[in-house]
Ligand SMILES: Nc1nc2c(ncn2[C@@H]2O[C@H](COP(=O)(O)OP(=O)(O)OP(=O)(O)O)[C@@H](O)[C@H]2O)c(=O)[nH]1
């Protein structure tokens with residue numbers, strides 16, 4: 319990381335609303351370190367003075383996530399962190415969900431992708447405020463990005479705030495954003511062994527949504543096996559099955575979202 | 581035929597591929613925590629960093645070591661060695677109450693075959709200590 323500017327290498331993270339023009343790239347400083355780091359580093363770890371540290375590696379993220387959580391709670395905002403492989407149908411599920419819920423409660427969406435404004439634009443087209451975080455080469459959202467995003471996004475009191483994480487079933491499992499819970503989404507085209515291959519994510523989530531069930535006749539996806547594998551890694555997981563395309567199964571998911579708000 | 585990326589392949593710069601794993605974020609946090617600890621206690625150069633990583637923390641040791649070297653490059657921890665102390669996972673069985681070592685989230689209770697295991701150890705991710713030169 320960059321010690322001189324303390325910027326934590328987030329130069330390539332961009333946060334913006336769909337209706338804004340591209341900001342100038344963040345090039346406020348370059349990374350030439352003229353402070354004599356060029357010495358030879360052939361140290362043996364045997365010498366020197368030992369300092370006890372005993373600090374959680376994720377402590378900074380966890381602190382910021384705690385701040386986000388307290389801020390959400392103070393304003394009655396409930397945040398959900400949606401995680402899945404790329405293309406499993408997160409944005410489509412959100413579009414269909416928001417269309418129905420937007421007359422019932424205040425909503426807002428934070429979209430995370432490495433590149434493009436596509437998903438935030440799709441959400442704003444539904445009439446719900448959205449902000450896009452482009453992580454550049456980063457593979458997950460972190461709590462700092464969320465706290466910066468909510469400064470720019472109008473999140474009304476008592477909103478349901480959906481955070482669509484970067485499509486990735488590995489890294490987002492480790493990073494608390496301040497959410498109420500993680501919702502893992504698995505589409506029937508991905509194979510039913512995903513909970514076995516990516517147990518960390520299924521462990522970290524409280525809710526699983528099996529999507530694209532309209533495609534079940536065309537794929538060899540054993541939905542009961544998928545569910546039992548998911549429950550094996552996480553016996554407390556609550557599972558919904560639905561098709562965002564046909565709407566089948568959406569009612570139970572929507573009722574669960576309403577129950578959070580009730 | 582299985583091909584492996586050479587370990588030093590991406591080291592010269594923190595390329596996109598290296599950053600695209602959570603081990604890189606963790607490595608950057610380790611460097612930051614270690615650097616702050618060193619500075620606050622008058623250390624000028626970090627020679628060695630010891631971390632503890634639970635077997636169910638979702639972290640690949642090899643990837644973490646690899647990323648640490650890259651993350652430390654422009655810092656006072658440049659060239660420091662990283663020692664990863666593994667912590668074996670343990671779980672308590674909801675059915676029989678036994679505390680037992682486990683290998684994965686998929687394990688059943690070794691005693692009663694119960695499914696409901698509460699993980700009580702194995703998620704650790706801590707910087708334990710550093711060795712510095714003044
Ligand atoms: N048949 C069918 N297709 C779906 C369903 N939901 C999403 N899709 C399709 O799946 C593709 C990906 O959907 P998205 O909603 O963009 O997926 P995503 O998870 O947001 O993708 P990323 O943000 O890129 O990770 C699109 O072509 C959708 O039309 C569904 O319920 N049924």
Ligand SMILES: [Mg+2]
Pocket residue numbers: 408409410437482
């Ligand atoms: Mg999307």
Ligand SMILES: [Zn+2]
Pocket residue numbers: 673674675676677678689690691692693694
């Ligand atoms: Zn047991």
